Amino acid sequence: MKLEHVGIAVASIKESAAFYRKALGLEIFSEEELPSQKVRVAFLKAGDTFLELLEATSPESVVARFIEKRGPGIHHLAFETSQILGKMEELKSLGFPLIDERPRIGARGHKVCFLNPKGTQSALIELVEPHE
Ligand code: ZN
Numbered sequence: 001m002k003l004e005h006v007g008i009a010v011a012s013i014k015e016s017a018a019f020y021r022k023a024l025g026l027e028i029f030s031e032e033e034l035p036s037q038k039v040r041v042a043f044l045k046a047g048d049t050f051l052e053l054l055e056a057t058s059p060e061s062v063v064a065r066f067i068e069k070r071g072p073g074i075h076h077l078a079f080e081t082s083q084i085l086g087k088m089e090e091l092k093s094l095g096f097p098l099i100d101e102r103p104r105i106g107a108r109g110h111k112v113c114f115l116n117p118k119g120t121q122s123a124l125i126e127l128v129e130p131h132e
């Protein structure tokens with residue numbers, strides 16, 4: 001499966017994006033707020049894949065809690081699938097627990113689902129079915 005993006009929890013999208021621009025020449029491709037997740041996200045294009053910078057918009061955000069516990073840093077890996085429902089069924093039948101029972105609409109209007117890290121040897125993994 002293709003690595004669609006790497007999610008990185010940051011204290012400030014502005015400061016983090018400035019680093020990636022200056023040091024690595026990566027530019028912001030899209031930016032949006034996800035009120036349901038209490039995060040603001042910015043996608044930086046890095047060749048064939050993206051970095052997703054995640055900034056909490058509330059102290060109750062999962063990203064805020066992540067940073068509080070572990071500090072800023074790599075938060076999740078996202079893999080692309082053209083058939084998210086089928087992939088979710090396959091993972092469930094193999095005994096891998098999912099956080100989301102059904103796909104939800106994530107950033108960029110894509111369908112997404114997270115695997116429960118209890119079943120993934122601890123990395124948080126997201127599945128993404130791109131929005132047409
Ligand atoms: Zn993501």
